[in-house]
Amino acid sequence: MASHLIYHPKRQKQTFGSTTVYFDKPRGNQDPYVWNEPFLHSYCHITELAAPKADDINFWISGDNFPDFDSLQCDLVFVVAKRVEWADRNIISATDPIVDSADAYGDHYRWAYQHPYKTRRRTTLKAEPTRSFQPQDSSGNLVDVLPELNAMGFPTNSLRAALRKGFAS
Numbered sequence: 001m002a003s004h005l006i007y008h009p010k011r012q013k014q015t016f017g018s019t020t021v022y023f024d025k026p027r028g029n030q031d032p033y034v035w036n037e038p039f040l041h042s043y044c045h046i047t048e049l050a051a052p053k054a055d056d057i058n059f060w061i062s063g064d065n066f067p068d069f070d071s072l073q074c075d076l077v078f079v080v081a082k083r084v085e086w087a088d089r090n091i092i093s094a095t096d097p098i099v100d101s102a103d104a105y106g107d108h109y110r111w112a113y114q115h116p117y118k119t120r121r122r123t124t125l126k127a128e129p130t131r132s133f134q135p136q137d138s139s140g141n142l143v144d145v146l147p148e149l150n151a152m153g154f155p156t157n158s159l160r161a162a163l164r165k166g167f168a169s
Contacts, residue, residue, distance in 0.1 A: 001056055001057070002049075002050065002057075003057045004049055004056070004057075004059065005061055005163060006045050006058050006059065006060050006061065007045075007062065007066070007163040008061070008062055011023055011062065015140060020136060020140030021034065021134065022134055029043065029108070029111035029114055031108060031111075032078060032127075033107060035104075035107065036100050037100075037129050038081060038100075038126045038128065038129045039127035040100075040104065040108050040124055041058070041124065041125040041127075042112070042122065042123070042125070043112075047120065052125055053083060054080055054082060055079065056079075056080045057077065058076075058080070059076070059145070060075050060077075061073060061075065061145065061163075067163070068160060069160065070156075071146050072145050072146040072149070072159070073143065073144055073145070074142060074143055075134055075135075076133075077131075078132050079127060079131040080126075080128070081127055081128040082126050083126075084123060084124050084125075085121050085123050086122040086124070088122075089112075089117040089120065089122040090113060090116050092105075092112060109124075146159075
């Protein structure tokens with residue numbers, strides 16, 4: 001099992017009754033895509049992950065001030081259930097068996113042209129629904145994981161150097 005910290009821009013926040021959801025802007029490529037069961041990941045930093053497989057854990061995080069952050073909020077714990085290869089690396093149809101719904105196609109899959117591949121195979125990671133979640137405190141706010149990472153032996157300065165554009169960690 002491998003784990004990765006994947007740095008991503010701050011998410012939007014919407015509350016639906018007692019449920020708070022953090023997500024990408026609703027107009028455009030949403031990756032990871034949290035409006036689907038299972039959650040989906042096909043584009044952002046995926047080429048930087050070393051052959052993702054079942055039970056890998058990807059922690060999607062954002063900071064208060066990139067790259068000189070003083071806090072890191074985890075907005076998604078994504079436990080990989082399976083990795084699915086696309087038949088064509090840059091095109092997918094709404095009727096492809098990988099696609100779970102019309103909404104998933106419109107908000108997630110159809111954006112492959114923004115991330116064209118020349119030689120690599122494109123894959124989609126599908127999350128384990130019962131083990132993937134958005135960690136929040138009792139008020140629906142994201143949890144700052146930087147103190148825990150520091151306590152585990154990952155100093156803030158090392159994390160600042162590792163979490164930069166073009167790299168996952």
